[in-house]
Amino acid sequence: MKIKTVRARVFEWRGPTVPAQANFCSNAMDLLYSPAETMSSFRFHAWTVVEIETDSGLVGLGNVALAPHIAKAIIDQYLAPLVIGHDPWDYEYLWQRMYRATHAWGRKGIAMAAISAVDLAIWDILGKSVNKPVFKLLGGRTKEKIPCYYSKLYRRNLSDMQDEAQKFLDQGFKAFKMRFGYGPAHLQEGVRENLKSVEALREVIGYDNDLMLECYMGWNLEYAKRMLPKLERYEPRWLEEPVIADDIDGYAELNQLSQIPISGGEHEFGLYGFKQLLDKKAVSVVQYDTNRVGGITAAHKINALCEAYSVPVVPHAGQMHNYHLSMSTLASPMSEYFPVYDVEVGNELFWYLFDGEPIAEQGFIQLSDDVPGLGLSIKQEYLEHFHTIE
Ligand SMILES: O=C(O)C(=O)C[C@@H](O)CO
Numbered sequence: 198m199k200i201k202t203v204r205a206r207v208f209e210w211r212g213p214t215v216p217a218q219a220n221f222c223s224n225a226m227d228l229l230y231s232p233a234e235t236m237s238s239f240r241f242h243a244w245t246v247v248e249i250e251t252d253s254g255l256v257g258l259g260n261v262a263l264a265p266h267i268a269k270a271i272i273d274q275y276l277a278p279l280v281i282g283h284d285p286w287d288y289e290y291l292w293q294r295m296y297r298a299t300h301a302w303g304r305k306g307i308a309m310a311a312i313s314a315v316d317l318a319i320w321d322i323l324g325k326s327v328n329k330p331v332f333k334l335l336g337g338r339t340k341e342k343i344p345c346y347y348s349k350l351y352r353r354n355l356s357d358m359q360d361e362a363q364k365f366l367d368q369g370f371k372a373f374k375m376r377f378g379y380g381p382a383h384l385q386e387g388v389r390e391n392l393k394s395v396e397a398l399r400e401v402i403g404y405d406n407d408l409m410l411e412c413y414m415g416w417n418l419e420y421a422k423r424m425l426p427k428l429e430r431y432e433p434r435w436l437e438e439p440v441i442a443d444d445i446d447g448y449a450e451l452n453q454l455s456q457i458p459i460s461g462g463e464h465e466f467g468l469y470g471f472k473q474l475l476d477k478k479a480v481s482v483v484q485y486d487t488n489r490v491g492g493i494t495a496a497h498k499i500n501a502l503c504e505a506y507s508v509p510v511v512p513h514a515g516q517m518h519n520y521h522l523s524m525s526t527l528a529s530p531m532s533e534y535f536p537v538y539d540v541e542v543g544n545e546l547f548w549y550l551f552d553g554e555p556i557a558e559q560g561f562i563q564l565s566d567d568v569p570g571l572g573l574s575i576k577q578e579y580l581e582h583f584h585t586i587e
Pocket residue numbers: 222348376411413463513514533542544
């Protein structure tokens with residue numbers, strides 16, 4: 198079997214969107230601009246879909262959401278020529294070929310995200326070629342079904358956040374991730390507002406359910422050191438991305454500072470990136486995203502690394518490309534789950550792009566033994582709302 202063509206299309210959402218509230222989520226730009234200006238830096242309203250066709254007529258589907266137009270250019274100009282004509286079963290060789298050919302300017306960030314999209318499509322082909330789901334090629338079923346945590350609860354009116362949490366508590370979720378809305382730029386008033394949101398959610402979900410706290414790189418070391426002691430009483434499952442991804446020593450200091458586990462990894466890339474995080478004990482929970490980190494080829498290696506370090510893997514964002522990794526390793530206790538929602542920040546856009554994404558039931562995701570490959574196809578129902586760029 199040989200790879201015949203690589204097609205990368207950008208799907209730009211032109212359908213209705215829900216405007217995000219002010220201070221809906223602290224983020225790395227907060228330290229620079231007023232919140233109103235930082236919201237524009239935080240959108241996922243386009244997605245690149247990669248379709249790889251083999252000479253035997255199999256088509257594999259991959260995807261990338263980070264900087265999708267740039268990812269497409271990298272795939273078209275650099276990666277496609279490196280894999281066309283080769284056997285997809287030589288996936289390690291092809292991964293190294295893409296990684297080393299772009300190493301001078303790639304290694305992390307958008308080049309690795311582009312490699313991820315191609316690698317996902319290759320693994321989709323591998324599963325389809327042997328009529329097996331991808332997780333069966335990685336280690337098989339390690340769980341009857343995958344526990345998942347409800348992930349949204351962007352900062353807004355506290356009673357609206359409580360109503361949202363109650364709605365999904367009633368649907369059987371036992372773990373919830375909320376977003377802080379404030380950081381260092383918002384002074385002591387922001388500290389109080391951050392604590393109010395945690396208090397409000399604990400009122401709804403109690404202490405028999407997990408609560409995860411998301412900073413999305415919007416704090417800094419000094420602010421996080423002030424916040425951690427104030428948060429301990431709320432027993433969070435983890436505090437996520439308190440500082441920017443490059444501040445690995447800051448992560449490590451925070452991770453040793455309190456009883457609150459520090460999590461991160463959705464903005465880290467490649468096996469060596471996670472080796473550094475683990476060697477420095479920078480995180481207590483690893484959260485790579487398989488469509489960023491280097492695809493399934495890289496994520497599978499990182500799963501083994503995390504197993505060796507006894508650090509749990511809870512991949513970022515849910516979605517099928519991550520569920521196969523969670524299912525195939527005991528190192529992953531659960532997955533993230535973005536519910537079906539109107540298009541807002543855009544994390545939920547994949548629901549409008551793909552068929553095959555599993556809907557959580559009572560806080561669990563199920564994968565079928567009988568659906569080959571990744572199990573996704575391009576959804577026809579909303580295509581009219583997308584402008585596609587070939
Ligand atoms: O889901 C996450 O962990 C993200 O970082 C997504 C982004 O929406 C901020 O939470």
